[in-house]
Amino acid sequence: MQLLDNHVVLVTGGGSGLGLGVARHCLAEGARVAIFEVSESKVRQLQEAFGPDVLVMQGDVTRAADLQACRAAIVERFGRLDALIGAQGIFDGNLPLRETPLERVDSLFDEIFHVNVKGYILSAHIFADLLEASQGAIVLTTSTAAYAADGGGMVYTATKGAVRSLVGQLAFELAPHVRVNAVAPAGIAGSQLRGPRALGLEEQKQSDIPKDAFLSMFKSLSLLQELPTPEDHGPLYAFLASRHNKIMTGQTVVADQGLLNRAVLKAPH
Ligand SMILES: NC(=O)c1ccc[n+]([C@@H]2O[C@H](COP(=O)([O-])OP(=O)(O)OC[C@H]3O[C@@H](n4cnc5c(N)ncnc54)[C@H](O)[C@@H]3O)[C@@H](O)[C@H]2O)c1
Numbered sequence: 461m462q463l464l465d466n467h468v469v470l471v472t473g474g475g476s477g478l479g480l481g482v483a484r485h486c487l488a489e490g491a492r493v494a495i496f497e498v499s500e501s502k503v504r505q506l507q508e509a510f511g512p513d514v515l516v517m518q519g520d521v522t523r524a525a526d527l528q529a530c531r532a533a534i535v536e537r538f539g540r541l542d543a544l545i546g547a548q549g550i551f552d553g554n555l556p557l558r559e560t561p562l563e564r565v566d567s568l569f570d571e572i573f574h575v576n577v578k579g580y581i582l583s584a585h586i587f588a589d590l591l592e593a594s595q596g597a598i599v600l601t602t603s604t605a606a607y608a609a610d611g612g613g614m615v616y617t618a619t620k621g622a623v624r625s626l627v628g629q630l631a632f633e634l635a636p637h638v639r640v641n642a643v644a645p646a647g648i649a650g651s652q653l654r655g656p657r658a659l660g661l662e663e664q665k666q667s668d669i670p671k672d673a674f675l676s677m678f679k680s681l682s683l684l685q686e687l688p689t690p691e692d693h694g695p696l697y698a699f700l701a702s703r704h705n706k707i708m709t710g711q712t713v714v715a716d717q718g719l720l721n722r723a724v725l726k727a728p729h
Pocket of ligand 1: 497548
C-alpha cells in the first residue's frame with residue numbers, strides 16, 4: 461500500500477522545479493498524475509519523457525478557460541480529482557521599491573499577482589466541486605518571503621503573503637470536505653523561477669544565479685545546510701495531498717532548512 465494509491469493528483473506549474481519534483485514523487489507514491497504547465501517546450505519534453513503515464517496539458521493558470529479545459533481532460537481521463545497541488549509562480553527579480561519605475565508598477569503588480577495569486581484562486585474555484593466529491597485536498601505554494609524580508613522584492617513578497625492568507629480562507633470555506641494547506645519553501649535547487657515580462661526579465665531564471673555563490677550563501681544561513689531539491693519536498697506535499705492528512709487544514713508549513721530560525725547571525729556550525 462502506497463501513500464497515494466487511488467489518488468488522482470493535479471500539479472499546476474509542474475513543468476520544472478518544485479512542481480515537477482513533487483509530481484514525480486506523487487507518481488512514485490502510486491498516484492495518477494496530471495500536470496498543467498504554460499511553457500509549450502516543457503510540455504513537449506514532459507509528454508515525451510512520461511509517455512501516456514502522465515496527463516501533461518499546456519495552459520495558463522491566469523486563464524479560466526485553460527483551467528476548464530484541464531478539468532474536462534481530467535474528468536475524461538480519470539473521472540475524479542483527489543488533490544490540487546499549486547506550484548506555479550514567477551519572481552520579481554528582487555527589485556527594490558526605489559528602483560522600480562513608477563510607470564511599471566501597474567503591469568508588474570498585475571503580472572505577478574495574476575500568476576502567483578489569481579492562478580490559485582481560479583484553480584480552487586474550478587476544481588472545488590471535484591475535490592468536494594472526493595473529500596480531497598488543496599496544497600498551495602507560498603515562500604519564506606511571506607514571513608521575512610529579503611526573500612524577494614515587494615511584489616513577489618506581497619503575493620506570497622496573500623497565498624498564506626488565502627489558504628486560511630479556502631480551508632474555512634471548503635471545510636469539512638476539502639483540506640487546504642500550503643508549503644513555504646526557502647531556496648530550491650534547480651529552480652527555473654523566471655522574472656516578469658513587465659521588467660523585461662522573462663528570460664532571467666533563478667538557475668542563472670552562479671550556483672556556487674547561491675549555494676555558499678544558503679549554506680551560511682540555513683541550519684540544515686543542503687539546498688533541497690524539488691524531490692526533497694515531495695514527501696511533505698504528498699502527505700498534505702493525501703487522505704492520510706486528517707489533522708491539518710488552513711496551515712502553512714515552513715519548509716526552510718531552518719533558515720528563519722535565527723535570531724543572531726553567526727555560523728551555525
Ligand atoms: N525557487 C525558490 O527558491 C523558491 C523558494 C520559495 C518558493 N518558491 C515557489 O515555488 C513554486 C515553484 O517555483 P520553482 O522554483 O520550482 O520555479 P520553476 O519556474 O522551476 O517552476 C514554476 C513553473 O510554473 C510555470 N508557470 C509559470 N507561470 C505559469 C502560468 N501562468 N500557468 C501555468 N504554469 C506557469 C513555469 O513555466 C514553471 O514550469 C513557485 O510558487 C515559487 O514562488 C520557490
